[in-house]
Amino acid sequence: MSGRGRPRRSGRPKEVIVIAGEDRNDRESLRILLEKRYPELRGSIVQIGDPVRLHKATGTNLTKRVRAILNKAEGVAEKQGPGTRVACLYVHEDFDAVDGPDYAAVHRRVAQEIHRQSGRGHYVLAVVEMEAWMLLFPDALPHVVKAWKVPAKYLRRDTGRLPDPKSILMRDVSGTRGRRYTESDAPDVFRVIVEQGHLDSPQGTNSSWTRFWRDVELCGREHFRT
Numbered sequence: 001m002s003g004r005g006r007p008r009r010s011g012r013p014k015e016v017i018v019i020a021g022e023d024r025n026d027r028e029s030l031r032i033l034l035e036k037r038y039p040e041l042r043g044s045i046v047q048i049g050d051p052v053r054l055h056k057a058t059g060t061n062l063t064k065r066v067r068a069i070l071n072k073a074e075g076v077a078e079k080q081g082p083g084t085r086v087a088c089l090y091v092h093e094d095f096d097a098v099d100g101p102d103y104a105a106v107h108r109r110v111a112q113e114i115h116r117q118s119g120r121g122h123y124v125l126a127v128v129e130m131e132a133w134m135l136l137f138p139d140a141l142p143h144v145v146k147a148w149k150v151p152a153k154y155l156r157r158d159t160g161r162l163p164d165p166k167s168i169l170m171r172d173v174s175g176t177r178g179r180r181y182t183e184s185d186a187p188d189v190f191r192v193i194v195e196q197g198h199l200d201s202p203q204g205t206n207s208s209w210t211r212f213w214r215d216v217e218l219c220g221r222e223h224f225r226t
């Protein structure tokens, strides 16, 4: 890791990537993944922890809630220095339900609203929750806590269809020999996944994981490098 950001004439970034999401561990995990793909973003990612309740919202409610997040993102950017703009906004939320036709419809509805209002944003709606992404990397988990082991029945699965990935991690993966997984382990898990080179070889599938990376690629092409 170089630790170097993009060249900054004033010493401050003139554009920032904003990550919105209620859960600090989830935001931090996204930051780790983004910085792995684009090391030049180091020091240019800021976070907002305001409520994100978009997946059940429709119509005027959805419009207002997206607007509130965008306004907050612009305010946070401005605090980085006058004239700092939001290069792109990532909005994280857990779907809290398994993958299926509803997921695609909900994602489309919210993503279209974000796009309509800003043009530069991505809706990271994890199925069922971000812990499902960790189950794609069974080889990384023992590097966080040695005794953690993903049972065979959860290997090479569509992890977006496992109803309760968090309790799989707390119960089945943690077992009785190691300490139990808690939500605050999430950033460490993703740090191990990226640092030990597992990122490009997920074992299993999860449509929200695939979609996230498609968005990240598009982002690099069209948003913060333009």
Ligand SMILES: [Zn+2]
Pocket: 087, 088, 089, 120, 121, 122, 215, 218, 219, 220, 223, 224
């Ligand atoms: Zn983007």
